[in-house]
Amino acid sequence: MIQPDLIAPCGMNCALCQAFQRPKNKCLGCRDKTPKNAKSCENCFIKNCETIRTSPAHFCYDCPDMPCKKLKHLDTRYRTKYAMSMLDNLNEIKEKGMDSFLKSQTAKYTCPTCGGLICVHKGRCLTCEP
Template sequence: MEENLIAPCGMNCSLCIAYQMMKDDLKKQGFHRKYCPGCIPRGENCTHMGDQCELLKNGRVRFCYECRDFPCKRLKGLDKRYRTKYHMSMIENLKDIQKNGMAAFLKSEKERWACPRCGNPICCHNGLCLRCDLEILQKNKRYRWDDEER
């Protein structure tokens, strides 16, 4: 996992389905999904927050926790959706980075999200390893997490 794949809102872009599909070029496997190299690599600052936040839009902060309004209403809503649907908290990610530093955060993310079979990151949007579990996604393109908690 790379530092430039951690978005200002706390999203770990390396866990995103649009990034993982791009990384493995899964359009060749019949998936028709927009690819994304990550917020920072594509120069967007933050896909989720940049359109609503002047500080992010103009690149005046690297992470939302640098703002006096952290966590703002929009980030709280985004965080609630990701905690509920995708087993990930952007606010907790940001607090972890702020408290322990980026290197420790990246190390813990790599361990937490590693596929038990191959070690590649699983996708936060569906809980699947796109290398080991691609058949599941091919059968059900709207697949979401199974009942097991991470």
């Protein structure tokens, strides 16, 4: 099952990310505190946003300016290229709770062949079809 600490402040499910799923130089997820994590996570404007870091839930939905320009851009790119919406993810977490969100993500992205997770960037299970 997907763990709550793998859900980034922007609503990205890091467990579905190609960088998280790759066998070498694996990213540990946006919330991981390891100093040598992926540069994209370390330099992320959203992850490093002061409002998000000090908010109660540490998600963009806590921000009065949601969605900001950066989150809108990210959401548009993921909707267009990967059929995933950060805004939809955030709204689901806020409205239905983390447990419900994790269950729906697990149902949607579990590989029917091996039970692994489908990579959102490749649109397939990297275990079955590397």
